[in-house]
Amino acid sequence: MVWQKEDRFAYENFLEKHKAIFVFFILFFICLSMRLFYLQIIKGNKYKAISEHQRLHNTNERAPRGIVYSSDNDILVSNKFSYVALYYPLDGHKKISNETLKNLEIILGRDIKPKTDKNNKYGKILKLADNLTKEEMFKIREQNLRLCGVSVVREPRRVYPLAETSSHVTGYTSEIKPEEIEELSEQGYKPGYYIGRGGIEQAYDKYLQGKTGGWQVEVNARGYRVKALKYIPPEIGASIYSTINSKLQKVAYDALKNSDTGKGAVVVLDAKTGAVLSLVSCPGFDTNKIRYKEFSKFLKDKNLPLFNRALQALYPPGSIFKVVTFVAAVEVLNINPSEKVLCTGKLELGDRYYTCWCKHGHGWLDLVHATAQSCNIYFYQLGLKLGVKNLEKFSKKFYLGKKTGIDLPNEKNGFVPNPEWKKSKQKIKWLQGDTVIFSIGQGGLWVTPLQMSCMMSSIANKGVYNKPYVVEKVIDINGEELYRHKPEKEDRINLSDRTWSLLHTALLETVESGTGKRCKFKYIKVTGKTGTAQNPHGKDHAWFISYAPSDNPEIVIAVIVEHGGGGGINAVPVGREIYRAYFDMVSETENNRESVR
């Protein structure tokens, strides 16, 4: 075939070019086909995921946290719900439009100033308005199309019925801070979540956190919701049954609040199990107001209301440490309890005088009465005979200088001094004078009120040591038990029976006729020890540690009134209030039982 009116050569020349053009187009076609294959078959899943991500949107509905009950079936922490209007920024709509804001203002009839999140880097959700009524909520949902990106969610808020009374047991919640996110995101926490801070809220946060739910909706390119796909209801967190007795907690808090300085701590333990019946640090703070301006007031308060004194404050034990010296003396020196020592009011050692709190001296005292009267001179001499090594050994035997291991956060260790520590710290040799004041619980010895209560608890149980705990069990929404407190393998302080009975007699005598006689009851015998701890910051701290009833211990109480002065005068009445409330409660339940019968 040849072109009309042309020679053969021209046509063949053209055919060559034609072939080249054809090959060129085939290459084009192959390129396009390969690209199509690459996009749809090789990268298909990736693009599918992107397209789903851009069309689906989750409105997070925060799950309410679990409820915390007290042991007497009162509620320590629960939830209240309110409706909140939130703005969810979508792709391409990072900022809320003025038009949407105006529409919302018309619906609600009030000015809206969107709170800009400080941690914009993470959570981008803006809170537009809270405390909405139901009608307002429905109005906003109706006018959905005119409010791009706005949604109303039910938001739970924490409520603490006991407020400041239980503040240090429950703790409080607040939003995750941006600096915490990186660490916590591994455990499944997301920006905008609330986490517990302090107390049970922090320690049992993983149980209390519920499962976030919400609507999955389809959004179009302009950010409007087209249809709702599915709703996952948020799941409330597990309920926590604590060992705290709300009545006792209230009594203890009020008693402490009304004491001389209104500062201090009380720990009440169940003597048999180590369950914490009440744990008070005074002053407390109103955990319901934590989100408002009060919080900064709490932070600035010189009385340190946010400071959990029961676990975190370190005090010198003062005279209550004499029980350790007592035990060491009986065990090591095997002293004759009836041997009497003369107290003249002061002890001369080298060029210094160490005085007794009773300036005129107690006269001749035996071991039991020296303890009951809390005579310093007697114990100075015991301490000198024992030496610092023995005192340190017995302190550690009573778990001092070590965390009790309670299931609450931020517990302090406390400290037991020794010659090596003094040498490295103060560059001075340990002197006999140091041993003397060590024997009455001063000079570098630091304990927490919780540690003292545990010490008393093991004395009450003749050496059996129960780890303190505040949470009995955790039960989730389906009734499944997620956690139950198990007593750890028995740990005990091995001392001879003679030591125990001597100590019990001495401590009973303290309340019956000694420094603790303000806590003497007619029918119930209380065993205890008072203490007056000198401290460099001001007036002495008043201590009282005790248990009752003496023959069959039920509860252990440790009281400290910060700068309260004499233990016998200021701390003991607080203990008395608690005992009265406790035994009233017990007899009431018994009466009830009888009347039911």
Place this chain on the structure above:
Amino acid sequence: MIKQGKNFFHWLVSNIDLYLVLSVTILIVISFIAIYSAGSNYGMSFRYLSVQFLATGIGFLGLLLLASFNYQHYKHLDKLIYVLSLVLLASVLLFGSVKRGTKGWFDFGFISFQPVEIAKIMYILVLSSFLDTKAKEFKRVSFLISTFAILLGHLVFIMMQPDFSSTLSYFPVTLFLLYAIGIEFFYLLCIIIGGGLVVGIPLLGTFFDMQLKIAQNKTFLTNLILFLKNDNTVVYIISAVLVLIISSWWFLWKLRIRIPIIYPVVLCGAIVLGCVSSTFVEKSLKDYQRKRLVVFLDPHVDPRGSGYNIIQSKIAIGSGKFTGKGLKKGTQTQLGFLPEQHTDFIFSVIGEEGGWIIAQLTLIFYFLFIWRALVIAKESRDRYGSLMAIGIATMFAFYAVINIGMVMGMMPVTGIPLLFLSYGGSSIFSSLCAVGVLCSIYIRRHTY
């Protein structure tokens, strides 16, 4: 040879290229379905489809008319056709209405017409005629100059609209026809180098700018870009290239490899001319246009602005996977993430809702059509027909490559439609007219 009535129709149908018409018909059917789906998002399915039906009907009438008309007559009428096309383009500048910043439409109320679509076809007819008559003089410079004069006549009017993207098809059509007529490949190469420099330099500058904007710290790469962006550097590089060309020519001359002096001179001329005119292009292109042209290299530089279209289109096609999401179930399409979905990005709709199977089939039918056009070019009874067929095939092929390449993120975003598939009355009408011309050539292949 001309027959009457039923006989004539019978002759027409029996001689028509069935492959060609069939592939076109299938493409148009796919187009209807895709436009229906894409339009439903805007609630405009009915309007789009009715316009498209009407234009297709008129287009098929035009096809039959042009198929029955002997194409050889165009050759005698070439001057008239050229003048007519210029008049069309000029009158749209005077009486046309403005759409999307382009004064390129005659508005007739229900339907509007874009004369540039039909002018493209007329240009192919005219250029083929010119090349055919002057085929023997193709080695003269005057031949090249007159060819570019014909091209310039159209370009000037179209650029005045301004409709940058519509001019794109003129260049490959002209180049391929020149190649087919037998112009030396070297000269075409010079033209391509010159043209490449004209647009390449400003676009490269824009691309570097965008890269610099996202580059956080000064790495070796950013320093290199800053170095290249310096005007002096560009001048140095160009002069170095020129010196290299001349010296290598001289070196070869000394080695007794004799290359006519005209070659290096033309090459250098093309480079210099390209660089000089690139400065004019740099001034005439608007910033957003330049960004749009280079953003396909890295759309994530500007994901909410110039890169948005490409990103969404790639997501749409990719998420279709093997079988697609189903008609009217494409989330990218129906939720409006995909821009311009019934026009420029119609292929993304096909890819998303039809999946790989339908998209690849569409490509195959498109290729089938181009292949038939090339077969017609080979079988034509004279050079005029061959050249016209080559021109039409090139036009369709480049439209397809630029458009499909664009939606798949391989080509700049230029905003040209996918012929046969995109919504648009004028383009479907003129495309069918072009098919009519092809049929006319095919029917008369054995008529001597």
